[in-house]
Amino acid sequence: MAGSGNAHLRPRDQVLLQVEDLVVEFPAGRGRTVRAVSGVSFDLARGETLGIVGESGCGKSSTARALVQLPPPRGGSVRLDDVELTTLRGEALRRTRRRLQMIFQDPISSLNPRRRVRDIVSEGTRVWGAGGDRVDEVLEAVGLDPATAAVRRPHEFSGGQCQRISIARALVLEPEVVICDEPVSALDVSVQAQILGLLEDLKERYRLTLVFIAHDLAVVKNVSDRILVMYLGKMCELAASTELIERPAHPYTRALLASIPGSGLDLPPADRLIKGEPPSPVDPPSGCRFRTRCPRAASRCAEEEPEIRPLTGGHWVACHFPETA
């Protein structure tokens, strides 16, 4: 079972992926360290979509990469079924990693321009020695005509089509969990909707479990069953999507939500804007990391770091003064 600080995690036998107290660090020059992710914990039931949202630099991509152990996190646990990924090495890690696939933000640069689509999509299957016969099926599943698309190269496709190719490349390995790291951020708005719709369809068809990362809460809210809001490497709030949208409790979540046109959240102007830039994660503020930009900050917020704690069943928040109305 999860430790007391991670009481929002469900019992292990109910979840496919369980992440506990994840810590990711990078060297930041002059002997300093940046803690990009600090104490992040969440779980995913099979077939569920968890959205992770927060502004640039809050640690979303570092969290995503730590799930697939690229690189392995500095601390914490990532458990897929009964398999603890953080202690796996070599062939055992490689074999388990196939079950978790990633889709990235920039589809064009993540595809090798010199190779034909068939080779790109089947690349992983050659490493695995299986799945090569699924290339046509997955190309068709992502909406590309295998007969014409497979022999072309990435530059002959639009950004949206390249993202379809990336999705096919992930799907061909029959993953259980697909981690989508800002999959639509680089695409035109009209294309974004198509790719989001495609991911929803594929999730049903292949019984996928999704982690969906975006800086834009407007995108995340429509595709996620639950949403985790991160700020400067830490968890702010975690709740079912409708609960988080209808009753956001953390001042950061509230400001993110109020910035979405038509969100229905009518905040006083001071609460609506997130002032200034995020502080440096190399030297984060004492106490609550959001306090330097928070309209509700009080002296306690500088002295004491808020633990993540329950508001109602399934709704968790790390704030000394959450909105509870």
Ligand SMILES: Nc1ncnc2c1ncn2[C@@H]1O[C@H](COP(=O)(O)OP(=O)(O)OP(=O)(O)O)[C@@H](O)[C@H]1O
């Ligand atoms: N390889 C690295 N070396 C040093 N610092 C890094 C590295 N990768 C990320 N960081 C730092 O870790 C912090 C979190 O970065 P991360 O990319 O995970 O955030 P993010 O929320 O995904 O942001 P974005 O939306 O811009 O990708 C940032 O301060 C970033 O500068």
